[in-house]
Amino acid sequence: MTYIDRRQLLRGTAALAAAAALTPIDSPAYAAAALGAAQPLDGRPFPAYDYTRANKLPREMTGYWTKSFDVGGVTRTAKVYISAETPIRAYYTVVAVPDRADTAEFLQSSGWRDVADRRQEGLFVLEPGPSGWADAEQEAAYVAAALGFYQSNNYFSIFGENYFVGYGNGAPALEAWAVANPLKVIAQAYVDSPGLNAAYLASYASREYDGQTQYSPVDFPAGFRLIRYDETVLPTWYIRPEKHRAGASVAYWKRSNDTVSACSYDDVLGTVYRQRPGSGRWMTSHAGPISKVAVQTHGAATRQIVEFLTAYTRYENSFAYGNQLYERADFRRLGIEVHTMQVEGFVREYLVYRPRSARRNAPVLFVWPGDSQTDKVFVDATQWWKVADREGILLVFVCEQYSRTSVVVSHRDSLAFYRQLRDVITARYDVDPTRFYSTGQSAGSGVTQNLAIAFPEYFAAVASSSFPTAPNAAGTVSLDGVAYPASGRKIPNYLIYGYGDIQGFVGTLWDDTQNQTDSWAQYHLGVDGLVLSDVDTIAGRRSGFHDRFQTWTWYDKGARVPILKLTRNVYRSHNTTAEEPPLLWDFLKHYSREIAPDGTVTRYYSPSAFDRPGDRRRI
Known part of the structure; x- marks a missing residue:
């Protein structure tokens, strides 16, 4: 087990301060070579077929990559980390790193690289702009461009449903995308986040899912009540949120997950609001009331975040009435x-x-x-x-x-x-x-x-x-x-x-x-x-x-x-x-x-x- 010197980290950058909240970390990968400089995907030929591997991404695509995007005339970047044994259509965790982070160092010190290697999964990493993270609505174009590439490209393929983890001022940008696209997020965790403002949350809450599909439309019977966005069950964990700013976000996800009003306490998760027994939410009609919202006022280890997220899986990311949250197979x-x-x-x-x-x-x-x-x-x-x-x-x-x-x-x-x-x-x-x-x-x-x-x-x-x-x-x-x-x-x-x-x-x-x-x-x-x-x-x-x-x-x-x-x-x-x-x-x-x-x-x-x-x- 490797421990990170908490005092040293607190004297360092904001990125390392965020990592300090995630100790201790089980991370044998620290003995491996550092990630080093990311290799560019811009202009790179798509990978050749690798028939020596069964259900694996081509060997040439494993490693640490960078992709650039022009967002309103400003060049922004995102990173991709693909472990050596990542299969076709693997699970990925989308990580928004904090301000002033050196992404490679953050992935290494926080343990996320090790998580990807041990689990044979991938990471897609959103990064702040030259002046740091702006507010969530200003970052919407960048997040849309980056996640648009991530969801459909010929360099790697993804499960299609995603885990989200946001740190510091990067967290609201990621959370805002989840609010607008909740069918595509399995579970989410936000560390040191200020949350979203109530007006933004309200702008999506009452939106309804209709019967349009990418194949044939579904006609609902007379009197049928459409599902609202704020009725999309999505397990959520807030870790050390900004006390006076994150309340609107926590309240939104409690409503979305149809939680009980009375909370319980867990040593790892903190204050836990569980989905109501007998909940009528569509997304848990098969699995039952398995979702929760948790708020931890102290830090958490990366492995604990991973355990929270990967307890869940989800399927069907484009049609709400077929979308379901499940227990993930271990x-x-x-x-x-x-x-x-x-x-x-x-x-x-x-x-x-x-x-x-x-x-x-x-x-x-x-x-x-x-x-x-x-x-x-x-x-x-x-x-x-x-x-x-x-x-x-x-x-x-x-x-x-x-x-x-x-x-x-x-x-x-x-x-x-x-x-x-x-x-x-x-x-x-x-x-x-x-x-x-x-x-x-x-x-x-x-x-x-x-x-x-x-x-x-x-x-x-x-x-x-x-x-x-x-x-x-x-x-x-x-x-x-x-x-x-x-x-x-x-x-x-x-x-x-x-x-x-x-x-x-x-x-x-x-x-x-x-x-x-x-x-x-x-x-x-x-x-x-x-x-x-x-x-x-x-x-x-x-x-x-x-x-x-x-x-x-x-x-x-x-x-x-x-x-x-x-x-x-x-x-x-x-x-x-x-x-x-x-x-x-x-x-x-x-x-x-x-x-x-x-x-x-x-x-x-x-x-x-x-x-x-x-x-x-x-x-």
Whole structure:
């Protein structure tokens, strides 16, 4: 453990005075070489593909970088630190350093560099102008320019949701952006901050989120109450705030997080206001009241800030009604395994999670993320790990391969990858090969659905979201650019999509528009010997938070068990929400299949999900 001499720091710059509040710091990286001068990104060619690494940013992009911006004729800069093992779509912490800080020295002495190295994550660092930080509204153009670059560039890629930490006079500039863009911030902490003024906060508080999405608009029912900006749950920690100036900010975030009026005290966090039990906030409709606002009048260690922030994750940064705050998976504590294998000549990554609840002969669920959504992204975005904990499932998350740039991934060699994974999982773990299932979101749903059509014998059942597929006019589906004939054989299948989803998926099976969802249903109904009118109810059965799920079910005529199911989430766009995996698993878990030596597939349905011996029935 390394301690920083508090008296020496207090005699130094304001930046080091801020760092003094963050001691002691566990920081073995201090023994490493200093960061030195940042290398410029301005004019630098985009990095080449690095196929020697599975799900990592190119090796040439690791290290310490600087990027400049022209803001009203003044050159401003921001820094980027990328650890040696930072993956594609990693979490980043956005740090606003205090006035007069030497950024490299601050990242080193405060421990933030070590945090990035240990956690295999990145840092994006906002810096004051030549005369120091101006007030938050004057800094808005700089913050917008810097974060605009950070959110979309071809040098590195980010998770898409962010942790914010601001110091001193840099804190309000960062907080102001969070107030204006709360869907994009997971959690935030501000050290020695004066906070924001009440007028600025009020200018955003009553703004409402409408039904516009980047795909298709969501039409709300009559009398529906829109979510306000100041109802966006966002965990917040104020550390040693300016006593007489930060009150408006603290009050704003308490209201936003729907906290109780009575506080509790925590040795680390200080005074804590927890989200109200039974809170009706949209952003915690699945996880429950997990958020909080805390105020600590003393200092805090960097590691304590990190622990506060990284207890949380968030997903869906553009549509409020699908945005959710969750508990972040701790890979080390959970024992999530990270593996690689060679697939068609390329090294590929995959994750395996075998929870303690998984018994002998555990069922296996293969999870295919959406385009650009890596295996690590999808652990948190879907919260499948919590379903696995509860249900005893062995999860296998597939990671994609570098695609349209060297910092983005998409699906490749999926058929070969699955065949290899199936054999490895069967040999290495105590699993039930009659209960292999597949799920996926978006492009990952496309993989799942195409496998179900071409190779239904691979799975006992499939259930996926936001990408229906069907055979083309030639009667084939495509996997990795290769056409495979549709098998014409039944497989239990469940699909969920959003009201505001990709245009080719939206609507219902009873409207006048023929699209991919209609084609998906027509193929599987035909294979199952059913027609559209065999549905349980044309209106759809409603369930979930605000009755958001509208579900139609078709039953196998022989066994009278569900064989095809479709749900429309009327309050989401294209991106997944963790409210859906429990629905998908509740469908999947009832099915098994056996394959005879001659290749004949026999399928079974168990009302108890195979908990009661002898209750399965043949489909």
